Amino acid sequence: MSSSAVAVASPVISVDTKRKPSAVLGFMAGGIAACGAVTLTNPAEVIKTRLQLQGELMKQAPGSKRIYTNFAQAFAHIAKHEGIRGLQRGLGSAYMYQIMMNGTRLGLYDPIKYSIHSLLKTDPTKNNNLVNIAAGGTGGVLSAALASPLFLVKTRLQSYTSHEASRVGHQHYYKHSFDALRSIYKAEGLRGIYRGVDASMMRTGAGSSVQLPLYDVVKQRLIKVGGLENGALCHGLSSLISGFFLCIVMNPFDIISTRMFNQAPDPLTGRGGMLYKSPVDCLVKTVRAEGIQALYKGFTAHYLRIGPHTIFTFVFMEQVKALFERLSLY
Template identity: 80%
Template sequence: MTAPAATTRKPSAVLGFIAGGMAACGAVTITNPAEVIKTRLQLQGELTRQVPGSKRIYTNFGQAMAHILRHEGIRGVQRGLGCAYMYQLLMNGTRLGLYDPIKYQIHSFLRTDPAKPSYLVNIVAGGTGGVLSAFLASPLFLVKTRLQSYTSHEPSRVGHQHYYRHTLHALGSIYKAEGIRGLYRGVDASMLRTGMGSSVQLPLYDFVKQQLIQVGNLENGSLCHGLSSLISGFFVCMVMNPFDIISTRMFNQATDPNTGRGSLYKSPLDCFLKTVKTEGVTALYKGFTAHYLRIGPHTIFTFVFMEQTKKLVDQWRNKF
């Protein structure tokens, strides 16, 4: 995700898609357990006022990991992994793949030098790519959320339980029962979530990396990329968590048989207001630790792999 250095060659969206998708798939293999835990923490106590002293199924990241492993095994902490691969390939392949080409097009339109970083251009490019990718991948995000929230161990259940055998069964079942509208339930929340996250993540990663190189005298290598990812990941998590809560709850709610719409929330704003009114503002940061333990390593592995892949791609392109 670096700004072009010595060349203004137009970036390839196809090669960026492949590199971004591969990087994200590699990262999600490691971070999917944290995603499962985050999802369940976010659904726990949904629209229920917390009573002091009341017991919760999941109390923190470590306890939740141990609880799921004990009752559901490795399969439990890796629920939805197949769908996560599909989601990462489509969402991050699009989001990361479009970032540099969108920046290039904006610079071309403004007739500015793409070799000179512009944080406003970076924010617009990151947000635009995020919104587009979220729209495309929203049905997979919906299915992934439902697969991860489901458990056959009844005492471990939080939120509404949707049972699907696998990703394709889920997509087919939702389409058969609710049509396209059902597959795209919560797409507005998803677009807000990913748009906000991308508008912060990609430009901030660029900024932090440049500062580490110029001020910290670090080489433009794996250590620099890893530190840039770790720092930017924390701030991304701060911005995204409220939108992530809303997306998770919009996706996981049951369907009202009378209206064919969600039974709890009419819109992201309705979800936000109901959540804050019933559970307090702090509910918007439920699962924050699990979210960061997912997004931090995921960002590191994605960007480190992405940078190395881009170097190989650039070397290959320069030969032709």
């Protein structure tokens, strides 16, 4: 996932003046940047999803074999049995999800921050960590609520494989993203389309409240203390550091979201979930069956996805924003 930019020095969604930032242009810049990033990082997302579903609600017996043992082995296994199509499963829905989620999240970050400063009558050009956390969290929750159906579809498409020896979790077969949305709505209604939205909102809200403000702080410190120029190296290091802490905070929420999204409806009623009633129920059952360490399944794959994705998104977004500025759109 990706993030936004800094309050003073960053050109991502600038608040260098007291003019309110444009949410529309922020949405466009965020969506374009995130789509570029996800093209490169989607294979890591596929691997993360399968690692998180592997051994669901099962106690791992000592010495027992697993299909996927680590990131490198999982990459090689999927590439061997499913090819590039397997590694890029769900890419179409990932594009739609990135546009909706990151476009909204990145586009709203500085406008929300500006509005909070206006409400508090404080200077929007001065960094305020509490305001940044509130703006990041609010934007994250709103974007997750809008994009949750696409995250649902993406998770199910990425977990599916026609190679029987590679299957983990419940297998949902859909021809493509729109077929998935149509099939889910037909079988489960609007409730099915928004299955797991509460888990998704907690996941993205928690992640955004950490990543966006932390990117601000790290970038400013690298410029002021580290002496780095406000360029690609500074953006990349800031993204890498904020992405690591984001992964620590988000991984438990990500596990819950993945499992909530991938569970199957009750075969008798067509409603509800066979495994989990709510995110809390999912958390309790997962820890009870697999131990607290289960909340960090797929952590390496998660970071190898989030770290590069964050870097690519921020770097792409800096460039898109700079282009908008040259075209006098901002």
